[in-house]
Amino acid sequence: MADLFMKHRCGYCQDDILGIRIRCNVCVDYELCLQCFSLGCEIGPHKNSHGYKLIDPGTFSIFPDQKRDDENGWISREDYQLLDAIEQFGYGNWEDVAKHVETRGSEESKEHYCERFVTGTIGKLTWQGLPNGQLASGESRLSAVDHTCPDNAPLSPSITSRLPPLAIEPEETLELGYMPQRDDFEREHDNDAEAIVSHLAINHDDEDIDLALKLAQVDMYTRRLRERARRKRVARDFQLVSLFFNAAKKEKEKPTTAAKKREFQKEKEIQEKFRSFSQFHTAPEHEQFLRNLTKERALRLRIRELIKYRRNGLTRHEECTEYERLRYFRERKKEARLDRQRRKSGSSGPGPNVQNPGTLHKSDNVREEVLHSSFRDAKVISFGSNNSNVLSVSSSQARPVPVPSANARLSQSEWQEAVANFLAKSDDLTLCPGSELLSPVEKQICQSLRLRPLYYTSLKANLILVSKICLIDTLLRLTPVNSNTEWN
Incomplete structure (x- = not known):
């Protein structure tokens, strides 16, 4: 019935079809008006040889005693509108019923309804079992009794829109x-x-x-x-x-550990960042999209961690575990050493050579990473008593390495850059790892060329390997082909 009130447009001339229309049985949702169909119009995949069927948009009459060509006759579309209007506005509100039907007046609507549906064929077949036309409740069958219910009536328009x-x-x-x-x-x-x-x-x-x-x-x-x-x-x-309320309840159940809190906060940031894409996804698709982004982020972090292990020369998972264990113990020892130093100076108050404990704790990881990578074989002894900005190492000829004071706040990149600049300007090779493997002559060469001991050792090993390969190649070319010489 809903198809009766839809607007249909000709697929060729694009005009509204008000009467009978032609629907193609081959093409999907393709309809023509009678004029275009009579001319055999073809457009796109549609051919005039396709099968078709005639669609009457409610212009036929429901009652058999009413002729189709009668100008004053009611068509099926008008009857449907009349019944729907009476169901919505009730029996007796003929002004509103006429506005709903649109093509009939109030008196005409009342007359047609009473004639066809109350005292007509439908009324006779409905109340033929009751004596003298009386209802079971004693009311006259012509009296208006409202039996409609907007929520449960089969013709109620509120059902489809609810x-x-x-x-x-x-x-x-x-x-x-x-x-x-x-x-x-x-x-x-x-x-x-x-x-x-x-x-x-x-x-x-x-x-x-x-x-x-x-x-x-x-x-x-x-x-x-x-x-x-x-x-x-x-x-x-x-x-x-x-x-939304379920998600709010889940957010109230916040994690307790610090790691879970950080992970929860990062997931929430991802959700807020990609909230605008939810209008293009269904709910399961958007949840899968966020899970994929979270997994991608975890994989990127894991790749960075593995790259850090590889730069430190670790190639096996067992070595990584041992590396993390030793790194943890090294940090604990360093914290214990700093605690002992603070306790020793605590009786007389913090002196000028003791830095702020909070600052030391915050910059502990940064300093440890720089010292571990640049001074692998250097051993930290203590902070100097005469200068609070000098870090001593286990060498009598070592120059002091500048350390930021308690009030200074340097980032990790600034701290690494300061140490690198100091090493580049320094003339003492004892601070560099691998210097104990060099002879005095080799140290003098590195001193004059400003070359790191590790770089010199690596270059020396490569030169020796290349010289051996060249020597073997020369001997093989000088040896006759029929010679029985065996080389070890």
């Missing part, structure tokens, strides 16, 4: 501002949409351009209402309100 109910608690209803009886919210989406038509009025002196402008405003308002209904329909279909 949205599924919200599955939320009363407290959540108050928090959301939802009114269950009205099925409405205190503040809707685009709540100011009505302001665009609130001041409109049709005046007798309006020109065509004024009417066109007002119609455009009404069209804008209609579009905004459709968008509001679309959003409400999507929220109901996917139960987004229930999901």
Whole structure:
């Protein structure tokens, strides 16, 4: 029945089809008007040789004693509108019924309804078992009795437009501002949409351009209402309100450990960052999308961790575990050493050579990483008593390495750059790892070339290997082919 009130347009001339239309049996959703069909029009994949069927849009008569060509006769479309209007407005409101039918007046609608549906064939077949035309309750069969119910009637238009109910608690209803009886919210989406038509009025002196402008405003308002209904329909279909409150309940159950808190905060940042993409996904698709992003981030962190292990010369997982264990013990020893130093100086108060414990603890990992990579074989003894900005090492000829004071706040990159600049300007090789493997002559060569001992050792090993390969190649070329010489 809903197909009776849909607007149909010809697929060739694009004009509205008001009467009988031709529907192609081969092409999908392709219809033609009678004029285009009679001319054999073809467009796109449609051919005039395709099968077809005739569609009558409610222009036939329901009652057999009424002729089709009768101008005053009621067609099926009008009968359907009449029954729907009486169900909505009730028996007796003939003015509203006539407005709903649109093509008939109030007296004509009343006369047709009483003639065809009350005292006519339908009424006779309905009440033929009752004596003297009386109902079981004693009322006359001509009296108006309203048996309609908008929520349960089969022809009620509210059935098709009713949205599924919200599955939320009363407290959540108050928090959301939802009114269950009205099925409405205190503040809707685009709540100011009505302001665009609130001041409109049709005046007798309006020109065509004024009417066109007002119609455009009404069209804008209609579009905004459709968008509001679309959003409400999507929220109901996917139960987004229930999901929102469930997510809020989960957020209240915050993790307890620091690692889980950091992970929870990072996942929440990802959700906020990609919130705008949720309108293009369904709920399961968006959840899978966020899980993939979280997994990608975890893999990137794992790759960085493995690259750090590889730079430290670790190639097996057992070695990585041992490396982390030794690194943990090294940090604990360093913390214990700093605690002992603070306890020794605690009786007389913090002296000028003792730094702020909080600053030492914060920069502990940064200093450990720089010292471990640049001074692998150097051993930290203590902070100097004469200068609080000098770090001593286990060498009598070592130059002091500058250490930031307690009030200085350097980032990791600035700290590494300062140490690298110091090593580049330093002339003493005892601070560099691998210097104990060099002879005095080799140390002098590195001193003059400003070459690191590790770089010199690596270059020396490569030169020796290349010289051996060249020597073997020369001997093989000088040896005759038929020689029985064996080389070890």
